Amino acid sequence: MKVLVINCGSSSLKYQVINMNTYEVMCQGIFERIGLEDSVLTHKNSLKGKYVVKGNFSNHKDAINLVLETLSDKKYGVVNDINEIYAVGHRVVHGGEKYSKSVLIDEEVLSYLEECVKLAPIHNPPNIIGIRVCSELMPNIPMIAVFDTAFHQTIPEVAYIYPIEYSLYENYGIRKYGFHGTSHKYVTQKLGEVLNRDIKEMKIISCHLGNGASICAIKGGVSIDTSMGFTPLAGIAMGTRSGNIDPSISTFLIEECGYTAEEANETLNKKSGVLGISGVSSDFRDIEKAALEGNKRAKLALDIFYYRIRGQIAAYAAHMGGVVDAIIFTAGIGENSSITRKACLEGMNFLGIDIDNNRNNVRGEIGEISAEASKVKVFVIPTNEELMIAKETLEVILA
Numbered sequence: 001m002k003v004l005v006i007n008c009g010s011s012s013l014k015y016q017v018i019n020m021n022t023y024e025v026m027c028q029g030i031f032e033r034i035g036l037e038d039s040v041l042t043h044k045n046s047l048k049g050k051y052v053v054k055g056n057f058s059n060h061k062d063a064i065n066l067v068l069e070t071l072s073d074k075k076y077g078v079v080n081d082i083n084e085i086y087a088v089g090h091r092v093v094h095g096g097e098k099y100s101k102s103v104l105i106d107e108e109v110l111s112y113l114e115e116c117v118k119l120a121p122i123h124n125p126p127n128i129i130g131i132r133v134c135s136e137l138m139p140n141i142p143m144i145a146v147f148d149t150a151f152h153q154t155i156p157e158v159a160y161i162y163p164i165e166y167s168l169y170e171n172y173g174i175r176k177y178g179f180h181g182t183s184h185k186y187v188t189q190k191l192g193e194v195l196n197r198d199i200k201e202m203k204i205i206s207c208h209l210g211n212g213a214s215i216c217a218i219k220g221g222v223s224i225d226t227s228m229g230f231t232p233l234a235g236i237a238m239g240t241r242s243g244n245i246d247p248s249i250s251t252f253l254i255e256e257c258g259y260t261a262e263e264a265n266e267t268l269n270k271k272s273g274v275l276g277i278s279g280v281s282s283d284f285r286d287i288e289k290a291a292l293e294g295n296k297r298a299k300l301a302l303d304i305f306y307y308r309i310r311g312q313i314a315a316y317a318a319h320m321g322g323v324v325d326a327i328i329f330t331a332g333i334g335e336n337s338s339i340t341r342k343a344c345l346e347g348m349n350f351l352g353i354d355i356d357n358n359r360n361n362v363r364g365e366i367g368e369i370s371a372e373a374s375k376v377k378v379f380v381i382p383t384n385e386e387l388m389i390a391k392e393t394l395e396v397i398l399a
């Protein structure tokens with residue numbers, strides 16, 4: 001049973017075909033620069049290697065057409081006929097308040113996703129285009145939407161309502177939604193499997209630390225709070241995003257510093273975070289190197305990143321009643337940077353958290369990094385959002 005997973009962005013499209021009997025990735029690819037000159041499709045068949053096509057693909061329809069042709073290509077493809085694809089799982093960033101689970105896509109779902117465009121103006125429109133084009137090109141194959149926000153729909157009102165005029169929530173839907181839900185859900189389930197414990201009986205804090213970063217508190221197997229908010233700009237400091245700051249800074253930038261609203265948005269999303277503080281890079285490998293070489297602002301950027309993560313972990317431990325059962329690190333930084341993991345948990349013994357420095361050397365694979373005596377188990381668990389999307393896709397169809 002083969003499931004095609006699609007993550008459609010405004011000028012790029014990522015995909016994987018996963019064999020759901022073995023969970024093996026049969027092929028994966030990325031189409032870049034859709035709608036621009038020199039578009040390029042890089043396709044990798046897991047057994048037969050890489051295949052690159054360059055050209056001018058002026059729209060998503062032409063691009064997806066080529067992807068489907070490639071999937072059934074005699075040499076590099078994985079199916080003889082595209083109808084061998086059992087279902088298509090689409091990553092959709094925003095499912096608003098309506099979707100707390102993945103859903104079979106029909107016109108009603110699509111029109112609700114259109115309504116959600118105002119909540120995710122950058123991400124939802126290309127997600128919708130990807131769904132529409134795939135539905136047109138594969139009319140006999142069911143399409144499923146898997147939302148980044150769905151896992152967080154269990155967050156209670158006390159955590160998702162902002163302390164602002166309540167009518168702004170009622171009239172405009174301004175509330176915390178949270179993101180990275182597919183990743184937090186995947187690593188939490190994986191932890192349950194690794195520990196052979198029921199996650200419904202556990203208190204877990206999941207730290208997804210990638211270029212975008214968020215922390216999630218999971219109690220009884222469901223999300224009860226997360227650091228991202230109305231948009232993915234909120235929460236801890238990130239590669240280029242500011243995370244939580246005094247909201248008056250936005251208006252100050254516009255009224256006193258001469259920024260337009262668009263420029264203010266751009267600086268907080270693309271020029272802030274560890275890039276903004278360090279002036280070096282948004283990539284932790286570069287910043288860690290610069291800090292080791294004595295760059296003070298690189299060190300400050302890292303210290304701020306760790307400081308905010310520590311504070312968020314402690315806050316979630318408090319909300320969950322003290323000592324938690326497990327902390328998970330995932331995504332690019334969480335999976336690879338032993339420096340970050342150690343620094344984030346420094347001085348957290350008061351919460352029963354104790355790291356073993358040798359175990360912490362793990363990179364990119366599942367590993368326990370807590371000391372034998374640590375009350376809290378700390379794990380590195382590589383995320384796999386595509387597999388989670390494929391699993392959810394199948395669940396919706398087989399339900």
Ligand code: AMP
Binds near residue numbers: 211239282285331
């Ligand atoms: P992601 O968004 O999950 O793909 O994570 C990407 C980020 O992970 C990069 O921007 C780097 O900051 C970080 N990263 C990847 N590998 C390493 C590494 N070996 N050490 C530190 N950070 C890393």
